[in-house]
Amino acid sequence: MIVQFGSALVELVLGDITTQEVDAIVNAANSYLAGGGGVDGAIHDAAGPEIMKELQRRYPDGCPTGSAVATTAGQLAARHIFHAVGPVWQGGGKKESQLLQSAYESCLDLAEQLNCRSVAFPSISTGVYRYPVDLAGEIALRTVATRLESTQQIKLVRFVLFDQGTFGCYSRILETMLV
Numbered sequence: 001m002i003v004q005f006g007s008a009l010v011e012l013v014l015g016d017i018t019t020q021e022v023d024a025i026v027n028a029a030n031s032y033l034a035g036g037g038g039v040d041g042a043i044h045d046a047a048g049p050e051i052m053k054e055l056q057r058r059y060p061d062g063c064p065t066g067s068a069v070a071t072t073a074g075q076l077a078a079r080h081i082f083h084a085v086g087p088v089w090q091g092g093g094k095k096e097s098q099l100l101q102s103a104y105e106s107c108l109d110l111a112e113q114l115n116c117r118s119v120a121f122p123s124i125s126t127g128v129y130r131y132p133v134d135l136a137g138e139i140a141l142r143t144v145a146t147r148l149e150s151t152q153q154i155k156l157v158r159f160v161l162f163d164q165g166t167f168g169c170y171s172r173i174l175e176t177m178l179v
């Protein structure tokens with residue numbers, strides 16, 4: 001599914017983010033930037049050990065929840081990895097929605113600063129961090145769509161969704177944003 005916002009495209013695909021040929025891919029990291037399972041493990045495995053070394057050297061204090069930091073991308077086809085830290089879902093009363101929106105905005109800020117034309121996102125926080133996919137997808141898509149209406153720099157945002165349920169959920173949300 002592809003939709004135009006401003007002069008840019010939002011694309012939803014079912015697949016693996018590590019194989020995407022875009023300027024930057026986004027990792028769903030933890031605040032220690034320590035690696036882990038899920039998409040974080042897959043990205044570090046595919047990119048190679050230099051990425052963890054770079055994180056430890058450049059960001060020894062980690063990254064606060066709701067923010068993101070950039071590294072090179074090792075063996076990936078992308079130029080940059082943006083390590084974004086989404087919130088752990090705790091029922092919705094712990095500023096989770098603001099923190100998730102801020103994590104996406106931080107990545108979009110990095111994309112603009114680093115002259116990226118294309119960025120691929122996973123569904124941040126909806127795995128190990130248990131954020132409900134319908135709520136997270138709404139924030140992800142609305143935050144990206146809002147930014148794309150005002151930036152000239154970013155031309156493609158691709159959401160790379162790993163399972164059919166998440167892909168279907170994001171697709172339904174994007175459809176409702178068109179009417």
Ligand code: AR6
Pocket residue numbers: 015016017018028029030034035036037038039040041042043086122123124125126127128129130131160161162163166
């Ligand atoms: N490509 C795209 N999406 C993927 C891939 C992949 N290769 N692998 C998994 N996903 P999660 P979180 C999906 O748990 O909830 C880590 O341990 C997955 O199916 O990766 O933000 C970190 O170190 C789900 O839809 O991230 C943190 O400690 C989505 O990516 C913690 O997990 C996010 O799931 C972060 O948890």
